[in-house]
Amino acid sequence: MNFTPPSIDYFAISPMIVIFAAAVVSVLVEAFAPRSTRRFLQLLLVFGALITSLVLIILNASTRTLTAGGSVAIDGPALLFQGSIVILAILGVGLMAERSIDPVGDAFASRVSALPGSEEERQFTQRGYLQTEVWPLTLFAVLGMLLFVSANDLLLMFVALEVISLPLYLMTGMARRRRLISQEAALKYFLLGVFASAFFLYGAALVYGYSGSINFSEIAQTISSKPSESIILLIGIGMLMVGPLFKIGAVPFHQWVPDVYQGAPTPVVGFMAATVKIAAFGALLRLLYVAFGGVRWDWEPIIWIVASASMILGSILALVQTDIKRLLGYSWIAQAGFILVGLAAASPAGLQSTKFYVISYGFATVGTFAVVSMVRDSNGEATNLAAWAGLGRKSPIVAAALSIFLLGLAGIPLTSGFVSKFLVFVAAVEAGAAWLVIIGVVASLIAAFFYVRVIVIMFFSKPTEQTAVVAVPSAFTTVALAASVAVTVILGVMPQPVLDLLTNADVFIR
């Protein structure tokens, strides 16, 4: 029996190879480099790899190819999502590299295995050790995301899903302060996450059983050539959607979102909230449009229900939150619903609006969590909203930056959020889902209330002795914050260049 190795277009997948190589070297650095040089080497590796990868993605801009035996698709949407994931990862890694905000060190426990409150932990903190294991984990997570958006078969998609998730479970549990809730968040995220990926995998098995192939293009061919729909296929599609929808955090797969947002180290939340959502939406779009485009009428109702449930539940539950990180978690669930409205439209306009929304949301999120990590009291981050009273009078610039992000998330004109919501709703109306848009508009009104409430608390109440202080960050956080403000405003004032870019990168390769 002859074995013909598949031809691989190494240049097309070079952005991923660079990240992977850097991740492996980064593990070796962790093992062999002396402690004093590790942080410097790791940061050099991480930033070097991300920037090289971004350059390679830009050089690949006109590549449209299926490679590695048809399992990796490098096309317009893949490159667009990869590019935005890498840019947001650079900003998110900036937040993680910050160490002047906390007087003790960075946001990560100096030794994760030491018991919280133990003598060992105290000694490690006292010696000023910084934990650097988070860097190889970050690189692996980014690699998984880049693979996830370009995966064109079920096996690669499953492996990429796990390569994203496993490092993030660990990173969730690494907070330096409030370690108990950090560990608890990691446990919940892990157990629910593996539960969801088991569903994804069994769904993949059913779809494979139906079509005899794990390749998206071949699955699509089988679906169009078989006259009747099979129950195995429908159950398979439903179970497959659990994987990406869990990562997106849409209702009813949303339980982990507020817990992880509250428990995980804030820089990690900033990083993952922005990038993982892009990756998950990228994968979901490819799965539904490329593999299951032929049975659109069967999965569209699921997306409608999930979208409306996410919008309503997310907005209403966010109203009663008193913890800013938890509030942002619930607000994300609502945002996931808005984005799914665009996906449910299942038209080129819907596709474009989904991409625009998820990318603009990513920048606003990184910025929001940059601000959250800077607002502190004597116990670390002051996440309780009571401590935010009058912050706008004490630190107007930071409060103004946060207001821009919150207005953007609420969808107020002249911010990226308005353009995204507008595009999504227009696409849905054109596709005939006007009732979904009505739910969406009502939910955005509710959402606007709690976003604006934070702004009111910051600017229109008097500072008390409880009011937190804004720590002075180093260049890492400042750059991330400034870039996020700039993108949020620019996408709101003149979105056209980006929309043109999205139109150019519109077609999935099949």
Place this chain on the structure above:
Amino acid sequence: MNPANYVLLSALLFSIGAIGVLVRRNAIIVFMSVELMLNAANLAFVSFARMNGNLDGQVVAFFVMVVAAAEVVVGLAIIVTIFRTRRSASIDEPNLLKY
């Protein structure tokens, strides 16, 4: 024997695993149930490979085993950390994050 029976068996195993995740309280047992679900999917893949007459499903099964091993490493690390902190592996006890 008809390979479709193995698909039914895999569905049964998957359901047992899913119920185990939902009703058991010990994190280790919950985790074992998830592994059972993954292995049920493996069985389904291999049976479908036999029925479809190609090897894709068997290749997937190998990859899933590797992924499951990686999952065990990460999962046990998290569960052991929780256990050391709380002296208990019950998933009902960590309840600081709610509502």
